[in-house]
Amino acid sequence: MTYFINHVHIRSNEPEKSAEWYSKFFEAKIVSSKEVMPGTITIGMQAGDGSCRLMISSQPVDGSDTPALPEINQLGLEHFGFQTNDINGDIEKFEN
Numbered sequence: 001m002t003y004f005i006n007h008v009h010i011r012s013n014e015p016e017k018s019a020e021w022y023s024k025f026f027e028a029k030i031v032s033s034k035e036v037m038p039g040t041i042t043i044g045m046q047a048g049d050g051s052c053r054l055m056i057s058s059q060p061v062d063g064s065d066t067p068a069l070p071e072i073n074q075l076g077l078e079h080f081g082f083q084t085n086d087i088n089g090d091i092e093k094f095e096n
Contacts, residue, residue, distance in 0.1 A: 006083040007053040011075050015056045019043045028054060 012018040022028040022045055031053075032044035039061035045054040059073060084090050 007081040009055040
């Protein structure tokens with residue numbers, strides 16, 4: 001199976017300033033900017049050959065009480081998104 005990092009997702013209290021920093025030092029380009037959840041902006045960026053994206057999101061305005069999503073209240077690294085060519089095989093492998 002082949003794996004590679006599809007994207008890195010971070011949370012920032014100033015996503016626009018974070019995006020400026022990545023643009024300045026890594027020549028990353030903003031490819032999208034949208035409200036994903038009410039009051040939460042996500043900026044999508046690409047650097048280099050564009051094979052790995054950077055997603056920068058703000059925190060929800062009032063936080064989240066959803067137990068499954070505590071990471072949206074934290075700043076910094078939220079997650080790495082891996083891509084695979086066999087998701088069903090990987091699920092089986094990881095469950096055993």
